[in-house]
Amino acid sequence: MFSYLTISKIKQGLTNKDFSCTELVKYYLDRINSLKELNAFITITEKEALEQAKNVDAKIADGESLIDLEGVPISIKDLILTKGIRTTAASKILANYVSPYDATVVARLKERGAIILGKNNCDEFAMGSSNENSAFGAVLNPWDKTRVPGGSSGGSAAAVAADECVFSIGTDTGGSIRQPAALCGVVGLKPTYGRVSRYGLMAMTSSLDQAGPLTRSVEDAALVFKAIAGQDNYDATTSLKPVLDSLGSLNKSIKGLKIGLPKEYFKEGMSPEVEKAIKEASKKFKDLGAEIAEVSLPHTAYALAVYYIIMPAEVSSNLARFDGIRYGHGTETAKALLEFYARTRAEGFSAESKRRIMIGTYALSAGYQDAYYHQAKKVQAIIANEYQEIFNQVDVLLTPTTPSPAFKIGEKFNDPLTMYLSDIYTVSANIAGLCGISVPAGFTENYLPIGLQLLGKAFDETTILQAAYQYQEATEWHNKHPF
Amino acid sequence: MLNIQEIEKLARLCRLELSAEEKDRYAEDLSAILSYVEKLQEVDVSHLENTTATTENVLRQDMVVGVSLEDQKELIKQAPDSKDNLVKTKPVFD
Numbered sequence: 001m002f003s004y005l006t007i008s009k010i011k012q013g014l015t016n017k018d019f020s021c022t023e024l025v026k027y028y029l030d031r032i033n034s035l036k037e038l039n040a041f042i043t044i045t046e047k048e049a050l051e052q053a054k055n056v057d058a059k060i061a062d063g064e065s066l067i068d069l070e071g072v073p074i075s076i077k078d079l080i081l082t083k084g085i086r087t088t089a090a091s092k093i094l095a096n097y098v099s100p101y102d103a104t105v106v107a108r109l110k111e112r113g114a115i116i117l118g119k120n121n122c123d124e125f126a127m128g129s130s131n132e133n134s135a136f137g138a139v140l141n142p143w144d145k146t147r148v149p150g151g152s153s154g155g156s157a158a159a160v161a162a163d164e165c166v167f168s169i170g171t172d173t174g175g176s177i178r179q180p181a182a183l184c185g186v187v188g189l190k191p192t193y194g195r196v197s198r199y200g201l202m203a204m205t206s207s208l209d210q211a212g213p214l215t216r217s218v219e220d221a222a223l224v225f226k227a228i229a230g231q232d233n234y235d236a237t238t239s240l241k242p243v244l245d246s247l248g249s250l251n252k253s254i255k256g257l258k259i260g261l262p263k264e265y266f267k268e269g270m271s272p273e274v275e276k277a278i279k280e281a282s283k284k285f286k287d288l289g290a291e292i293a294e295v296s297l298p299h300t301a302y303a304l305a306v307y308y309i310i311m312p313a314e315v316s317s318n319l320a321r322f323d324g325i326r327y328g329h330g331t332e333t334a335k336a337l338l339e340f341y342a343r344t345r346a347e348g349f350s351a352e353s354k355r356r357i358m359i360g361t362y363a364l365s366a367g368y369q370d371a372y373y374h375q376a377k378k379v380q381a382i383i384a385n386e387y388q389e390i391f392n393q394v395d396v397l398l399t400p401t402t403p404s405p406a407f408k409i410g411e412k413f414n415d416p417l418t419m420y421l422s423d424i425y426t427v428s429a430n431i432a433g434l435c436g437i438s439v440p441a442g443f444t445e446n447y448l449p450i451g452l453q454l455l456g457k458a459f460d461e462t463t464i465l466q467a468a469y470q471y472q473e474a475t476e477w478h479n480k481h482p483f
Numbered sequence: 484m485l486n487i488q489e490i491e492k493l494a495r496l497c498r499l500e501l502s503a504e505e506k507d508r509y510a511e512d513l514s515a516i517l518s519y520v521e522k523l524q525e526v527d528v529s530h531l532e533n534t535t536a537t538t539e540n541v542l543r544q545d546m547v548v549g550v551s552l553e554d555q556k557e558l559i560k561q562a563p564d565s566k567d568n569l570v571k572t573k574p575v576f577d
Contacts, residue, residue, distance in 0.1 A: 100557050236541040305520040316497065323498070325572050330563030336577040338498075346500035354505075355512055358493045362513065365496065372520070378528035417515050 002027040004163050004481055007072055007220050014060060014071050021056035021071040021115075025049050028073045028117055032164045038140045040149075040159040042078045043086050044118040049073065052115045069227060070113025075165040077156050078119040079126050080211065081200040082106050085116070089202050090134035091124045093322050093329045093348025103200020104235065105169055105211045105228045112227050117165050121155030124350045125319065126171055126204045128152050129179060129422035132413050133352045140409070141184060142482040143448055147406040150180030150422070156214045157184035161482055167215040167224055171201055173208045174307050175401075175426025178438035181214050182401035182451025185440045185480065187468070188214045189221045190426075192435040192458045194239040196225075197232035205314040208307075208430040217478055218439060218469040222246045225461060239459065246462040250469040255289030257467060260394035264300040265425055271404040277442035277450040278400045281471065285398065288470055295390055295397070299383045303428040306383065308420060309363050309376035310431075315353075316360030322348065355416060380431050387432040391457040396467055399425050401438040401451035425453060435461045439468045440477035449477075484514045 001019060013019050029046055056071040076082055079089050081099035083106075088094045102110065110116075123133040131139040131154025139154040141147040142162040149158040153170030157180035160168050170177040172190035181188025189212045196211045203209060213224035229243045261282060266275065286292050324330030324344030331347055334340035349357070363372035390397070403424060412419040429436040434455050441452035452471075456464035472478050485493075490510050494501045501509070550558075556568060564571040 097561065100554070100561070233543075236543070240541075299526070302523060302526060305523050308516060308520050309523070320498075324563060326558075326570060327561035328563070334573060337573045337575045339500075339577075340573045341498040342494075342500040345498055349499075351505075351508075354497075354499055354501075355509060355516075357497045357499065358490075358509060359513055359516055361493055361497050362517070365493075371524070375523050375526075375528060376520075378531040379523050379526045381531055382526065382528070416512055417519055420516075420519075 004216060005166060006217050007069065007166060007223050010072050010166065011066060014056070014066060017060065021053040021060070022050065024071065025053040025073050025115060025117070028165060032117065035162050035164060037145070038142060038158050038162060039137050040121055040139055040155040040162065040164055041075065041118045042088055042090065042121050042136050042155070045085055045116055049115050049117050056113070066113065068112050068223070069109060072114050072166050073117050074109065074114045075117050075120050075156065075159055075168045076106060077122050077153050077168065077170045079122055079171055079202050080106060080169060082116060082119065085119065087119065088136070089125045090122050090136055091348065091350070091353070092135040094327070095135065095329065097328055101200065104197035104232045106200065108228050109169070120153070120159055120168055123152035123154065124353055125202060126152040126173060126176055127315070127352050127356055129175070129419050130407070130412065131155060131180070132409065133350055135350065138409055141406045143185065144406065144446070146408055147448070148183070148409055150183035150402070150406065152176040153214060154180045157181050157186055157188070160184070160186045160214045160216060163481070167213050167220055169211055169228070170214050171209055171211050172430070173205045174311060174430050175423040177212050177214060178401050178426050178436055178451070178453060179422060181438040183406040183449065185449030185477070186214055186216055187218055187221045187440070187478070188212070188438045189225055189461070189465070190429060190436045191225060191229060191461055193430070193433050194237050195229050195435070195459060195461070197235040197238050199232055199234035203318040205311045206318065207314060208311065218465060218472045219247070219250060221437065222250060222465045222469070225465070241459055244462050246465045249462050249466045252466055253289060254285070254467050254470045257290040257396070258394040259285055259290045259292050259467070260295035260390060260397045261292060262295050262297045262300065262397055262399060264297055265399040269403050269421070269424070270400060273444045274400045274402070274404060274450055278398070278452055281441045281452045282398055284471060284474055285467070288474060290467070293394060295394060297386050297390060299379065299386050300428055302379050303383055303431045304420065304424050306376045306380050306431055307423070307427040308359070309372050310380065312356040312360030313363050313373050314360065315356045316364065319349070319353065319357055324348070352416070383428065384432040387428070387434060388457070395463055397455040399453045399455065401425060401453040405444050405448035405450060429455050433458050435459070435464060437464045437468050439472060442477055443480070485510050485517070
């Protein structure tokens with residue numbers, strides 16, 4: 001009765017009294033408990049969730065109608081602040097940190113009645129593409145437990161794929177929503193920078209970070225997007241542009257929609273199975289009436305290099321706040337202040353965090369800033385401009401989300417550069433300020449999910465959601481589940 | 484290729500204590516990453532200025548918003564070490 005429910009099915013079930021909210025929440029808590037091995041959760045808020053469910057049930061018993069997300073059990077990436085609940089960023093340095101306030105995305109979901117089941121495991125401070133970089137252990141891919149779920153929102157993607165929650169909120173700085181969504185066979189939406197408030201997201205790369213939903217269907221992604229998007233006084237980078245009604249457009253035909261296939265995305269390094277799935281998806285879009293055209297984005301090849309300068313530069317600055325004095329871990333053994341900072345950070349940060357802090361500091365240091373940071377910012381402008389121009393020719397871009405399906409745990413962990421290449425198809429959206437979505441687009445022979453990515457111009461989530469929905473409705477991939 | 488002295492200088496700037504083994508490892512890792520990003524030098528950017536902001540400034544009144552004593556206590560409680568509702572730190576000199 002409860003398996004793999006969508007938001008609308010839950011609303012229907014609660015309103016028709018097919019099940020109570022308490023039964024529903026208990027189903028998910030049992031599920032989380034029986035799938036502990038996946039390690040998708042760092043904290044479970046059982047008591048609070050059951051209490052909230054009881055209130056929803058009382059409301060239903062009184063004949064009151066439910067607001068849009070009321071009674072929907074969800075989870076939140078542990079990088080996002082949740083008042084009164086521990087928020088660790090999957091780091092030792094914040095292992096016991098309790099958020100003093102709610103992130104705006106969390107506040108908005110709570111206002112709409114969503115029930116938080118717990119906090120999802122992720123890569124430390126959202127830094128990783130495999131969820132192996134967590135102080136709370138790796139997350140396993142529900143489709144194959146010897147493989148990674150992707151990252152950094154790996155716990156979110158695994159939890160959604162394994163039906164441990166209805167949806168999860170993740171964050172995406174270079175692909176951290178879309179890449180794990182692809183590897184776990186779920187939907188992941190990265191809204192345009194400025195569309196969703198970053199207030200209460202632990203900052204990794206302030207100029208690129210964006211929160212968004214991981215769901216099991218495109219219509220759920222559109223619903224959650226509508227709930228969390230829009231201007232916020234607490235985040236001066238949120239846009240004043242009105243949030244358009246993407247839900248109303250989902251059902252519209254994509255006849256005549258111009259889809260571009262950027263040829264630079266189909267070069268070396270892509271697994272043949274992924275390539276085949278994307279080619280088939282492109283045929284499907286054609287059958288649905290879209291016009292497919294090959295386009296060229298010559299500077300795409302530089303996007304990842306741009307990312308690996310700008311991101312660590314901002315990381316080195318953003319993680320400077322973790323000094324062991326105001327919050328988090330503070331070392332016990334230092335006598336003087338300088339020693340205290342250096343040892344606290346040595347004890348609290350993972351190897352990957354240290355690597356990125358050092359790269360960023362190097363790129364910003366005297367004598368190197370022009371060659372690295374300013375050069376990267378200029379190439380970013382060139383890339384952004386190139387994408388802007390492409391969107392005069394086409395409405396959306398179709399690409400694979402990742403070059404290969406989920407890789408083995410441990411396979412790339414000790415080779416940072418190879419790991420970074422997992423984000424090669426997703427970073428451009430962040431670098432160029434676009435929106436993007438990953439949707440299930442097939443399976444490999446070994447039954448590992450493959451994702452396709454649709455990129456849209458800034459603030460045009462409506463079109464990518466519509467195209468994704470039309471594709472979803474013409475395929476069966478989103479109805480396949482790991483167990 | 485970064486040498487150990489450069490790594491030590493960086494670690495100082497980053498406020499990170501590193502073991503000898505870590506220094507070797509990061510010298511290698513950082514060098515590999517820096518040689519990957521080296522390809523950005525190929526791109527001709529001579530027509531661009533240093534400022535490449537893609538977002539607009541949003542301004543507001545500079546107002547003081549008070550914090551309740553309760554919230555203040557809650558925030559100070561997060562500090563690893565505190566005394567009399569004040570955050571406590573180590574001495575600057577040993």
